[in-house]
Amino acid sequence: MTLWVTIPLLLLIVVTALSAILMRDLIGAVFILGCYSFLLALLWAWFGAADVGFTEAVVGAGLSTVFFLLALFLTTPRETRTHHHQISWPGVIVLVTSGLLLLASMEDLPVLGDLLSPANARVSPDYLLRSIQETRTPSVVASIIMDYRSMDTIVETAVIFTAGIACRFLLRKD
Amino acid sequence: MIHPHDSPIVRHLSRVLIPFLQLFAVYVVVHGQYSPGGGFVGGVVFGTSLILGLLAFGTGQGQGQGLAHTVAFRWEGVGLLLLAGVGTLCLIGGAEFLNYHALLLPGMEASARRWTGILLAQIGVGIDVAATAVAIFFSLSLFNERDDDHA
Numbered sequence: 001m002t003l004w005v006t007i008p009l010l011l012l013i014v015v016t017a018l019s020a021i022l023m024r025d026l027i028g029a030v031f032i033l034g035c036y037s038f039l040l041a042l043l044w045a046w047f048g049a050a051d052v053g054f055t056e057a058v059v060g061a062g063l064s065t066v067f068f069l070l071a072l073f074l075t076t077p078r079e080t081r082t083h084h085h086q087i088s089w090p091g092v093i094v095l096v097t098s099g100l101l102l103l104a105s106m107e108d109l110p111v112l113g114d115l116l117s118p119a120n121a122r123v124s125p126d127y128l129l130r131s132i133q134e135t136r137t138p139s140v141v142a143s144i145i146m147d148y149r150s151m152d153t154i155v156e157t158a159v160i161f162t163a164g165i166a167c168r169f170l171l172r173k174d
Numbered sequence: 175m176i177h178p179h180d181s182p183i184v185r186h187l188s189r190v191l192i193p194f195l196q197l198f199a200v201y202v203v204v205h206g207q208y209s210p211g212g213g214f215v216g217g218v219v220f221g222t223s224l225i226l227g228l229l230a231f232g233t234g235q236g237q238g239q240g241l242a243h244t245v246a247f248r249w250e251g252v253g254l255l256l257l258a259g260v261g262t263l264c265l266i267g268g269a270e271f272l273n274y275h276a277l278l279l280p281g282m283e284a285s286a287r288r289w290t291g292i293l294l295a296q297i298g299v300g301i302d303v304a305a306t307a308v309a310i311f312f313s314l315s316l317f318n319e320r321d322d323d324h325a
Contacts, residue, residue: 050210058218063307066225070314135274135288137207146212146292146299150272153295154257157302161254164306167313168247 005046013039030068037061047112051141176315178232188230195223203300207292213299217253220300221307228311243316246308253302260294 016036023029037060045053110117127140127148137143145153179185199220206212233242261272269276274291275284282290 051212051215054210054215055218058215058222062222063218066222067310067314070311074314134285135292136285137289137292139207139209139212141210142207142212142296143292146206146295147274147288150261150274150295153299154261154272157254157257157299160303160306161250164247164250164309164313167310171313171316 006043009039009043009046013043027069027072030065030072033068034061034065037064176228176232179230185230188226192223192227195226196220199223199300199304203296204293206296207289213296214303216296217300217303218307221304224304224308225311228308242308243312246305246312249301249305250309253298253300253305256298256301257295260291260298264291 013036016032016039020029020032020036023032037056041053041057041061043053044050044056110120114120127144131137131140131143135143135147137147179188199216201216202209202211202219203213203216206216228242233240260274260277263278264273264276265271267276267278272291272295274288277287277291279287279290
């Protein structure tokens with residue numbers, strides 16, 4: 001049952017990723033990248049990572065598409081089309097080797113939903129047991145990122161703040 | 175300055191759509207403790223609803239046209255300050271920075287204090303992210319306009 005959903009989804013993700021790279025027209029490539037993000041969000045939602053899927057759908061398919069389009073409108077029409085598709089062989093070798101290395105190291109990863117994997121055996125039960133009692137928050141993801149790991153969150157927010165300020169100084173009017 | 179969109183269809187649809195988008199964004203932020211989502215996602219939805227409004231209706235003319243720009247940059251700081259302020263209230267309460275256990279709110283149990291701390295932090299993150307989205311949008315679109323002026 002799961003395979004009938006995940007395999008077509010994964011195939012569509014690979015196809016959209018490849019066509020975003022190979023597309024000549026960059027504005028078209030931006031929209032295909034949005035489709036890619038949306039399919040990725042569906043895949044994550046299917047695996048139960050609702051928060052990640054939600055974020056991917058909103059940021060990847062929504063906001064970053066708008067920013068990519070605005071950035072493309074800043075360039076001249078000549079620059080929004082890519083012309084040469086020469087294959088660089090050192091790049092191909094690096095890509096294939098790193099892909100094979102990643103596939104080889106995949107065997108060491110725990111199986112999805114494995115109760116004995118380190119994350120599921122030690123950290124997760126602790127948070128799952130303590131969240132309601134200590135913070136009255138049923139959504140454990142929210143209590144982890146906003147309470148138990150709030151220091152990470154404030155630094156991430158500072159990074160977003162810095163990105164906004166940096167854009168203003170890089171692209172200011174005067 | 176951003177001009178209003180020419181098409182009446184776009185303007186009327188935006189007028190219908192934007193209130194629902196913003197209501198959904200606020201729901202996602204304040205309901206983040208009970209469902210997927212939270213400050214970051216809700217903030218992005220709110221920011222995109224504001225961008226949609228700016229694209230459909232423009233920034234207006236004359237005195238007020240730079241106002242939205244300045245307001246966006248100010249609220250960026252407000253969001254971060256709200257988050258840091260909650261952390262500082264915990265410091266004053268006698269615990270570590272951002273340890274909501276010691277949040278300085280009288281008449282509350284420890285778990286209720288942490289619940290409130292999470293909610294305030296979500297709102298802070300949401301404000302910061304929404305303002306940053308609008309601010310980056312302004313930076314990109316006003317840069318575009320400068321090129322038009324010179325050309």
